[in-house]
Each structure stands twice: as structure tokens, then as C-alpha cells.
Amino acid sequence: MREQHAARVAARQAEDIARLEHFVARFRYGTKHRQAQSKLKQIARIEADRVEAPARARRSLGFEFIKPARSGRTVLETKGLRVDAGGRTLLDGVELVIERDEHAALVGANGSGKTSLIETVIGRRRPAAGTAHLGHGVELGFFSQHTLELDERGSVIDCARSATGLSRQDAQKLLGRFLFSGYEVQEKLVRMLSGGERRRLALAVLVASGANFLVLDEPTNHLDIESREALEAALEAFEGTLLLVSHDRALLDAVAERTLSIEAGELRSYDGRWADFVRAREQAREPAKPEAAAKSSKPRPERPTKSRDAKERERLEQEIERLENQLTSLERELADDWANLEKLSAYRITRERVDRLVERWEGLVEEESSQSRDASVERSD
Numbered sequence: 597m598r599e600q601h602a603a604r605v606a607a608r609q610a611e612d613i614a615r616l617e618h619f620v621a622r623f624r625y626g627t628k629h630r631q632a633q634s635k636l637k638q639i640a641r642i643e644a645d646r647v648e649a650p651a652r653a654r655r656s657l658g659f660e661f662i663k664p665a666r667s668g669r670t671v672l673e674t675k676g677l678r679v680d681a682g683g684r685t686l687l688d689g690v691e692l693v694i695e696r697d698e699h700a701a702l703v704g705a706n707g708s709g710k711t712s713l714i715e716t717v718i719g720r721r722r723p724a725a726g727t728a729h730l731g732h733g734v735e736l737g738f739f740s741q742h743t744l745e746l747d748e749r750g751s752v753i754d755c756a757r758s759a760t761g762l763s764r765q766d767a768q769k770l771l772g773r774f775l776f777s778g779y780e781v782q783e784k785l786v787r788m789l790s791g792g793e794r795r796r797l798a799l800a801v802l803v804a805s806g807a808n809f810l811v812l813d814e815p816t817n818h819l820d821i822e823s824r825e826a827l828e829a830a831l832e833a834f835e836g837t838l839l840l841v842s843h844d845r846a847l848l849d850a851v852a853e854r855t856l857s858i859e860a861g862e863l864r865s866y867d868g869r870w871a872d873f874v875r876a877r878e879q880a881r882e883p884a885k886p887e888a889a890a891k892s893s894k895p896r897p898e899r900p901t902k903s904r905d906a907k908e909r910e911r912l913e914q915e916i917e918r919l920e921n922q923l924t925s926l927e928r929e930l931a932d933d934w935a936n937l938e939k940l941s942a943y944r945i946t947r948e949r950v951d952r953l954v955e956r957w958e959g960l961v962e963e964e965s966s967q968s969r970d971a972s973v974e975r976s977d
């Protein structure tokens with residue numbers, strides 16, 4: 597279709613421009629300033645014959661309408677929190693701060709107390725000691741591991757509309773993104789859905805419920821791979837704060853920028869994704885005395901700082917550079933061996949990774965500049 601083609605071209609152009617701009621911003625004054633100059637010219641050339649996109653084409657397509665109200669800066673704060681269950685202390689001395697727009701994962705072995713902890717921090721369980729509070733303006737959306745809260749009275753579309761307040765059209769779009777496409781499926785009665793479909797529907801309406809703090813406990817259990825990917829895309833695009841409990845490695849990798857981990861009755865915080873977390877943990881693991889290792893690498897007192905952002909940004913820059921080099925050599929190899937499926941797929945995957953990293957990098961840069969802009973406003977907060 598002509599329109600689809602235009603959309604693809606426009607998306608690719610936008611993507612190319614974004615990558616070039618990213619390069620220019622990074623290297624304008626550095627050792628690569630000459631290349632940066634030529635990239636600027638390239639941008640101008642693309643701009644000159646830019647194709648109009650028939651509709652916005654981004655990964656977040658279909659979610660532009662979901663923009664929850666902003667909460668205060670601190671979304672969740674615990675002090676000296678202790679969590680007990682069944683006469684046993686699961687966690688003690690939890691000092692946790694989650695700030696607005698953080699996407700954090702909570703990991704830990706089965707039975708380590710993840711569910712108990714999040715139920716405590718959102719006020720569903722009473723702390724055994726200490727306190728846990730949600731910040732002001734926080735609208736909580738909770739997805740429980742054990743109970744599904746879903747209005748079962750009407751059809752799928754009724755449910756989506758009443759839970760989100762969306763127009764029929766937007767509700768249809770939302771449902772489409774969560775793989776409920778077509779009239780027949782959307783008019784199905786909720787009580788006729790399978791268990792997996794119900795969970796998928798519950799997640800769809802939660803993401804669009806207006807909540808600005810999503811707390812999801814094992815959301816991908818019983819979901820098939822397509823549904824997991826739909827959720828992944830939705831959470832990546834979610835413009836709010838997220839606390840995610842999951843064993844789903846792909847989801848963790850895609851979504852979480854910070855990893856909280858329950859280890860030996862303590863909550864630890866690692867800045868970075870699941871992969872970074874695994875690396876950090878391996879480094880911290882001292883051969884002889886796990887006890888001593890635990891003490892020496894005590895987590896930071898939980899408040900993210902600008903220098904943390906800056907460090908993450910630098911790490912991203914290095915990673916992007918590394919992947920871009922990989923792309924260049926793959927491109928070279930593909931030029932000779934263009935039908936090599938393995939290389940093609942490696943190229944595609946690497947390119948997608950770079951795009952994601954660049955997006956995060958841009959987010960961080962934006963955040964850093966908006967933090968300095970916000971500084972005076974936040975003080976009264």
C-alpha cells in the first residue's frame with residue numbers, strides 16, 4: 597500500500613535524522629567534529645526530501661492518548677521498613693525511594709518476599725516496623741500476582757472504556773495494541789475470555805487507566821510471547837513511574853532502568869538494567885565471605901542523583917559507540933554477503949538495540965536539562 601510505504605519511509609527518515617542528530621550532538625566539538633559537520637549536511641539533505649508521514653509511526657503509536665497526570669517528585673518512600681510473613685522476617689531495614697518516571701524492577705528468588713514487599717509499600721499490608729508512603733499526586737495502578745481485578749460484566753470494549761474513560765476509537769486502538777483486534781473479539785464477553793486473555797485485558801486497561809505509578813507483580817505469567825511483547829512495548833512507552841516484579845528476562849531488559857534485588861533479607865539497589873545488575877552482582881560476589889561482600893557493597897541511600905544520571909549517560913555513550921562500530925563492520929560484511937541471514941538478523945537486532953539506547957540516552961539528556969530547569973519549582977514541592 598502506498599500509504600504504508602510512505603509511513604515506512606517517513607519513519608526511516610525520522611530515525612536517520614534522529615541518529616544523525618544524536619551523533620552531531622555528541623561529537624560536534626570533539627575529535628569527530630569533521631564527521632559531525634558532514635552529518636549535519638546529511639540531515640539537511642534528508643530534510644529537503646522528507647516524506648510526509650500519513651500518521652505518526654513510532655513504537656509508542658496508539659499510546660499518545662495515555663498521558664497520566666504528573667505526580668510529585670517522590671513517588672514512594674520507605675524508612676526502616678520491616679516486612680514479616682507467617683511469623684518470619686522477610687526483609688528488614690528497607691530504605692527505598694522511587695522517584696517520578698523511574699522504571700524499576702524488583703527481582704529475587706521465589707519466596708524471598710517480593711509480593712509481600714510491594715503489597716506493604718502500596719499499603720495493602722501493614723509494615724512490621726518502619727513506614728512506607730506514596731508521594732503526593734500518586735495515582736496507583738496495581739496488578740496483583742494472585743488476584744485479577746477486572747470488571748466481568750460486559751464486553752471487552754465496554755470493560756476497556758469504563759476502566760479508562762477512553763473514547764470508543766481510542767479504546768479500540770488500545771485493545772488493538774494488546775492483540776484484541778477486530779469487532780468480534782472486542783465484543784466478546786469478558787467472562788468468556790481465557791485466563792491469559794483476561795490478564796492481557798487487565799494489563800491493557802491498567803496501562804491506560806490514568807495511573808501514574810504502575811506496580812505490576814509478575815504481569816507476564818501465563819501470557820504467550822506475543823502478549824508479552826505487547827506489554828513490553830506498552831511499558832516502554834509508559835509515561836509514568838513503574839515498579840515491576842518479574843522473572844521475565846526480556847521484559848526486565850527492555851523496561852527496567854534500575855534493579856532492586858532481595859538478597860538475604862535485604863533490599864539492594866543497582867543502577868542499571870538486568871544485564872548490568874547481573875554483572876555488578878558477579879563482581880560483588882567475593883569467593884569466601886558472602887557476608888563481608890554484602891556489607892562492603894551496601895546500596896546507596898536510594899536517592900538518585902544527577903551524577904548517577906551522568907554516569908549512566910556516559911555508560912550509554914560507550915555502549916552506543918561500541919554497537920555502532922559493530923554495525924559498521926556488519927554493514928561492511930553484508931555488502932559482500934548480503935544474503936547471510938544470520939548477519940542480517942544480527943544487524944537488525946543490533947540496530948534496534950542502538951535505537952533503544954539512543955532513545956534512553958536522549959531521555960537522560962532531557963531529564964538532566966529539565967532537572968536543572970525544574971530545580972526552583974521542585975523546592976516548593
Ligand SMILES: Nc1ncnc2c1ncn2[C@@H]1O[C@H](COP(=O)(O)OP(=O)(O)OP(=O)(O)O)[C@@H](O)[C@H]1O
Nearest residue numbers: 681682686704705706707708709710711712713741
Ligand atoms: N499471609 C501469609 N502467611 C504466611 N506466610 C506467608 C504469607 N504471605 C507470604 N508468606 C510467606 O512469605 C514468603 C514470601 O512470600 P512472597 O509471596 O512475598 O514471595 P515472592 O518473592 O513474591 O515469591 P514468588 O516469586 O513465588 O512470587 C513465602 O515463604 C510465603 O510462604
Ligand SMILES: [Mg+2]
Nearest residue numbers: 710711712741
Ligand atoms: Mg510473588
